Amino acid sequence: MSETLKNGHHDSFETEDLSPQGVFYFMAGLAIVGVVIYFIVIGMYKYLDAYDRKHAAPVNPMAVKTGVDPRVMTFPQALSQIDNTFPKPVLEHSEQLQFREVLEKQDQTLATYDWVDQKQGIVRIPIDKAMELLAQRGLPVLPQGATGQVARSATKETKAKAVAKKATANQ
Secondary structure, X not given: OOOOEEOOEEOOOOOOOOOHHHHHHHHHHHHHHHHHHHHHHHHHHHHHHHHHHHOOOOOOHHHHHHOOOOOXXXXXXXXXXXXXXXXXXXXXXXXXXXXXXXXXXXXXXXXXXXXXXXXXXXXXXXXHHHHHHXXXXXXXXXXXXXXXXXXXXXXXXXXXXXXXXXXXXXX
16 A cells, blocks of 8 residues: 555545546447437338338229228328218218217216106116115115015005105205
């Protein structure tokens, strides 16, 4: 140990630090490699796209008559072209959108109050509220020994009373 200690610390420091020139060369090389990889990937995609177009299956004859080529047209362009040229009436425009509308309508029906049969006092209540009421009141119980028609009439009367009670409670 030829170094002298002052206050318990060495008096020297590391003389071989990482040179800024080496860091700069590394970053420049990394950028060049990134650019080269970018152009390789772009070229590969162009080659594969050209290969795919060359070996693509023939277009549907129905699409040829309407002037729609989904290989080169965007979805909105194809949709507007179909609207202009497809024979009328169009029974189903977009199956997914129509299905979504049906589901939304059903969800709205299940989540709202409404009359099913106002003359008989039958109302529709939201599913959450119906489950709460069922949990509070329980299922209707038939009298001991009730069978067939008697059981059906008893459950109808019980349901009608419950629905009427609910309808008056909501008003």
